[in-house]
Amino acid sequence: MIFDMSERFVKNIMLNKVIEVENLNVKYGKQEVLKNFSCTLPEGAMIGIIGANGSGKSTFLKAIMQIIPIESGKVFFWGKSLKEVRSQIAYLPQRNSVDWDFPASVLDVVLMGLYKEIGWFGSIQKRHKERALFYLEKVKMADFAKKHIAELSGGQQQRVFLARAFAQEAKLYLLDEPLSGIDATTEEIIMENLQSLNSHGKTIVMIHHQIETIENYFDYLLMIRSGKIIAVGETKYVFTPKNLQATYNEAKVIS
Amino acid sequence: MNNLWYVLIGASLIAITASIVGVWLVLRRESLRSDVISHSVLPGIMIAFIVFQEKNLWLLLLGASVSALVSLLGIDFLQKHTKLKKDTLLALTLSFFFACGIWLLVKIQENKNAAKAGLEQFIFGKMAAMLPQDIFFALTAFLIVVIINFLGKRWLFYTTFDKNFAQSIGCNYQLTSILLTLMSIVSIVVGLQAVGAVMMSALLITPATLALAIEKKNLNKVFAWSIGINLMVVLLGTLLSYFLPKTPTGAWVVMVASVLAFGVFLRK
Numbered sequence: 275m276i277f278d279m280s281e282r283f284v285k286n287i288m289l290n291k292v293i294e295v296e297n298l299n300v301k302y303g304k305q306e307v308l309k310n311f312s313c314t315l316p317e318g319a320m321i322g323i324i325g326a327n328g329s330g331k332s333t334f335l336k337a338i339m340q341i342i343p344i345e346s347g348k349v350f351f352w353g354k355s356l357k358e359v360r361s362q363i364a365y366l367p368q369r370n371s372v373d374w375d376f377p378a379s380v381l382d383v384v385l386m387g388l389y390k391e392i393g394w395f396g397s398i399q400k401r402h403k404e405r406a407l408f409y410l411e412k413v414k415m416a417d418f419a420k421k422h423i424a425e426l427s428g429g430q431q432q433r434v435f436l437a438r439a440f441a442q443e444a445k446l447y448l449l450d451e452p453l454s455g456i457d458a459t460t461e462e463i464i465m466e467n468l469q470s471l472n473s474h475g476k477t478i479v480m481i482h483h484q485i486e487t488i489e490n491y492f493d494y495l496l497m498i499r500s501g502k503i504i505a506v507g508e509t510k511y512v513f514t515p516k517n518l519q520a521t522y523n524e525a526k527v528i529s
Numbered sequence: 530m531n532n533l534w535y536v537l538i539g540a541s542l543i544a545i546t547a548s549i550v551g552v553w554l555v556l557r558r559e560s561l562r563s564d565v566i567s568h569s570v571l572p573g574i575m576i577a578f579i580v581f582q583e584k585n586l587w588l589l590l591l592g593a594s595v596s597a598l599v600s601l602l603g604i605d606f607l608q609k610h611t612k613l614k615k616d617t618l619l620a621l622t623l624s625f626f627f628a629c630g631i632w633l634l635v636k637i638q639e640n641k642n643a644a645k646a647g648l649e650q651f652i653f654g655k656m657a658a659m660l661p662q663d664i665f666f667a668l669t670a671f672l673i674v675v676i677i678n679f680l681g682k683r684w685l686f687y688t689t690f691d692k693n694f695a696q697s698i699g700c701n702y703q704l705t706s707i708l709l710t711l712m713s714i715v716s717i718v719v720g721l722q723a724v725g726a727v728m729m730s731a732l733l734i735t736p737a738t739l740a741l742a743i744e745k746k747n748l749n750k751v752f753a754w755s756i757g758i759n760l761m762v763v764l765l766g767t768l769l770s771y772f773l774p775k776t777p778t779g780a781w782v783v784m785v786a787s788v789l790a791f792g793v794f795l796r797k
Contacts, residue, residue, distance in 0.1 A: 336693065339696070339697045340696070340697075341696045341697060348650075360697075360699050361698075363697070364692070365694065365697035365698075366694075367691065367693035367697075370694045371692065371694075372690065372692050373556075373689060373691070375556075375741075376556060376689060376690040376748075377556075377744060377746055377748045377750075377751050378686075379746050383690075386687060386691070386694070389683075389698055394683055395683075396682065421746075422745050422746045423727050438694075
C-alpha cells in the first residue's frame with residue numbers, strides 16, 4: 275500500500291501542480307482571515323486540509339473558487355485562471371450553506387451537477403435523469419430520488435451532495451467537510467467513492483477533522499492555523515506531533 | 530366585449546405575474562422587499578403627475594419604477610454605510626417613501642387640475658377602473674416576468690437553494706438579485722392601479738406562502754399552486770368589488786387571500 279502510494283507520487287504527484295496560490299490575502303470586514311497564504315498542491319493526490327475551527331480552511335476553498343472576494347494574491351489551477359478551467363472543478367460546500375426548505379427533490383439536487391450537459395436554458399431529458407440516478411446509485415441513494423431533500427438524515431444529504439459533485443465529472447474536487455456529522459457507514463461509502471476517483475487520477479482536496487484517519491486517507495496535507503500555513507507537504511513528512519501542536523495549539527496524539 | 534371581461538382578463542394577468550415573482554421572493558426570504566417596492570412607488574407616481582400634468586399610465590408607472598429603484602438603491606447604500614440591520618432599513622425606507630407619496634398626493638388634491646381625479650386609486654386600488662388599454666399594459670408585464678423567469682429559472686433556483694455551489698459553477702448571484710428586483714418592480718407596478726400600493730405585496734406573498742405550505746417537493750408545482758390560488762383570490766375579490774361598487778378591490782383580494790391562508794395554516 276505504501277509502495278503503491280509512493281509509486282503514484284512518482285508518476286503523478288509533484289510533476290503537475292493542480293493549485294498554485296501566491297500571497298493570498300482575505301479579509302472579513304477588518305479581520306484578516308488568510309494572511310500571505312502561498313502554497314502549491316500536486317495533481318492526482320488525496321489532499322487533506324486540517325486546522326482548528328476558524329483557522330481559515332473553508333475561507334481558503336471559497337476564496338480560490340471566488341465565492342468570496344480576495345484582498346490580494348493570485349490563484350492558478352493547472353497554471354490557468356479559474357475562469358478558464360471552472361468546468362473542471364467540482365466544489366462541495368458545507369451543509370449549513372444550503373436552504374433545506376427549498377422545494378427540491380433528491381434527483382433535482384443531483385441534476386444540478388449536470389449543468390454543463392443540460393445548459394442554462396435547456397430542458398431536462400430522460401437521459402439526464404438516468405445519469406443522475408447512476409450517480410445516486412454510486413452513493414447508494416437511488417431509492418431516495420423522489421424524496422424532498424430535507425426528509426433525509428444528515429449523512430444521506432451528504433451522500434446526495436457528493437453524488438452531485440460526482441455528476442460534475444471534474445478533474446479536481448474541493449470538498450468542505452464532507453465527513454462531518456455523518457455515521458460510519460456513510461463515511462465508508464464516501465471514502466470508497468473518493469478513493470476510486472483518486473485512483474483514476476482525479477485530485478481530491480478536502481477539509482478534514484478527524485486526526486485518527488489522516489494517515490489513512492491523505493497522501494498530502496495542508497495544515498493551517500489562524501490563516502497561516504503551518505506545514506504543507508506529503509503526509510509522511512509533515513504529519514508530525516510538532517506540526518500538529520502548532521496547528522491546533524495543543525498536543526494531539528498521533529496513534 | 531363588456532367591461533367585466535376586460536377587468537377579469539387584466540386581473541388574471543396581474544395575478545399570474547404576481548404569483549411567479551411571489552414564489553421567488555418568499556423562497557429568497559425577500560418578502561419585505563416587495564412591501565418596500567409597493568410603498569415606495571407612490572412619490573414617483575405623484576412626481577410624474579406633477580411634471581407631466583396628465584394621468585398617462587405609462588408616464589405614471591415610469592415614475593413609479595424610478596421611485597422604487599431609488600428606494601432599493603438607497604437601502605443598499607445605507608446598508609453599506611450604516612450599521613443598521615436590513616429589516617430596520619427596509620421598514621424605515623418604506624415608511625419614508627410612503628409618507629412622501631401621501632404628502633404629494635394631498636398637495637395635488639389641492640390643485641385645480643381636473644386630471645388629478647383617480648390618483649388615490651394607486652393607494653387602495655380599483656380593479657373596475659381597468660380600461661381595455663390597461664390589458665395591454667398587464668400583458669406586457671406578464672410577458673416580461675414569464676420570459677425572465679423562463680430564462681433565469683435555473684440560475685434563480687441554484688443561487689437560492691445553494692448559493693455557494695451556484696457561485697462555484699459561475700452563477701452570478703448579483704445578477705439573479707437584479708433580475709428578481711426587476712421582476713418585482715414590473716409585477717408590483719402593473720398591479721398598483723388594480724390592487725393599490727398598500728395591499729400589493731399581499732398579492733405576491735400570501736398565495737406564494739400558501740403554495741409553499743401545500744407543495745414542498747416540486748418547484749413547478751409550487752408555481753402552479755401559487756398561480757391557481759392567486760387567480761382564485763383575485764377573481765373572487767374583483768367580482769366582489771364589481772358587484773358591490775363602493776368597496777375597494779385590493780381590500781377584498783387581501784381579505785379573501787388572508788382568510789384562505791389562515792384556514793390552511795390552522796389546519797396544518
